[in-house]
Amino acid sequence: xxxxxxxxxxxxxxxxxxxxxxxxxxxxxxxxxxxxxxxxxxxxxxxxxxxxxxxxxxxxxxxxxxxxxxxxxxxxxxxxxxxxxxxxxxxxxxxxxxxxxxxxxxxxxxxx
Amino acid sequence: xxxxxxxxxxxxxxxxxxxxxxxxxxxxxxxxxxxxxxxxxxxxxxxxxxxxxxxxxxxxxxxxxxxxxxxxxxxxxxxxxxxxxxxxxxxxxxxxxxxxxxxxxxxxxxxxxxxxxxxxxxxxxxxxxxxxxxxxxxxxxxxxxxxxxxxxxxxxxxxxxxxxxxxxxxxxxxxxxxxxxxxxxx
Numbered sequence: 001x002x003x004x005x006x007x008x009x010x011x012x013x014x015x016x017x018x019x020x021x022x023x024x025x026x027x028x029x030x031x032x033x034x035x036x037x038x039x040x041x042x043x044x045x046x047x048x049x050x051x052x053x054x055x056x057x058x059x060x061x062x063x064x065x066x067x068x069x070x071x072x073x074x075x076x077x078x079x080x081x082x083x084x085x086x087x088x089x090x091x092x093x094x095x096x097x098x099x100x101x102x103x104x105x106x107x108x109x110x111x112x
Numbered sequence: 113x114x115x116x117x118x119x120x121x122x123x124x125x126x127x128x129x130x131x132x133x134x135x136x137x138x139x140x141x142x143x144x145x146x147x148x149x150x151x152x153x154x155x156x157x158x159x160x161x162x163x164x165x166x167x168x169x170x171x172x173x174x175x176x177x178x179x180x181x182x183x184x185x186x187x188x189x190x191x192x193x194x195x196x197x198x199x200x201x202x203x204x205x206x207x208x209x210x211x212x213x214x215x216x217x218x219x220x221x222x223x224x225x226x227x228x229x230x231x232x233x234x235x236x237x238x239x240x241x242x243x244x245x246x247x248x249x250x251x252x253x254x255x256x257x258x259x260x261x262x263x264x265x266x267x268x269x270x271x272x273x274x275x276x277x278x279x280x281x282x283x284x285x286x287x288x289x290x291x292x293x294x295x296x297x298x
């Protein structure tokens with residue numbers, strides 16, 4: 001178990017999410033795939049935080065809290081993901097109300 | 113002194129890591145392959161839980177709790193609500209005709225990312241501590257930071273990244289108001 005293991009898992013998760021986001025026709029499935037990609041990025045950020053050293057560590061480790069920058073980035077990503085999924089699902093439901101479909105291929109135009 | 117004294121490197125932790133890795137990747141594949149959207153959402157929860165377990169292996173217990181609360185508790189429930197409200201479970205989520213080129217693109221991306229991850233000479237904390245490049249005082253500080261991450265996260269959020277922290281709260285507020293405005297009847 002090393003940094004490389006976590007990065008490889010993260011890369012595979014991101015690639016699966018990328019495939020789903022680009023190939024799915026159902027808008028909710030696209031949103032779920034995007035969540036998978038966010039999650040993969042979080043995993044990579046936390047793994048970097050645990051295993052690598054920031055330049056600003058300081059000789060006696062007085063800046064050791066900077067090691068957790070990856071954790072803070074993950075928290076921001078989780079926040080943005082929550083905002084994104086709330087807005088995305090609101091748009092999906094609004095589209096479903098006006099055209100009774102949530103397939104991105106059927107709703108390709110902004111106006112009817 | 114190494115960061116991983118005690119648990120890491122032992123066989124049982126390796127086994128836990130591989131179980132989590134395989135289950136998270138298998139659940140992710142199920143998410144994009146399931147035709148039934150509701151089941152795909154359940155597998156999405158499984159993938160999130162496996163990643164939360166990996167956060168614990170990375171000594172990020174606070175983030176694991178946040179992951180379970182927000183991803184498993186809030187985002188997944190929201191997605192399941194939307195699936196049930198739109199009632200498109202039966203039609204499922206077929207892939208469109210560009211499936212194969214997109215799959216090749218994703219595989220290429222994964223190959224490049226894995227190549228970079230394996231080929232780069234990372235500066236790993238534990239080896240730097242063992243070789244003495246990080247002094248024992250700094251190593252002690254690092255151990256303090258990782259034994260309880262919450263004070264350091266608080267310091268980073270409210271000192272070093274305070275602007276981003278405030279902007280994130282405004283973004284959340286805007287998203288909430290926007291979502292309400294979008295789905296309001298009329």
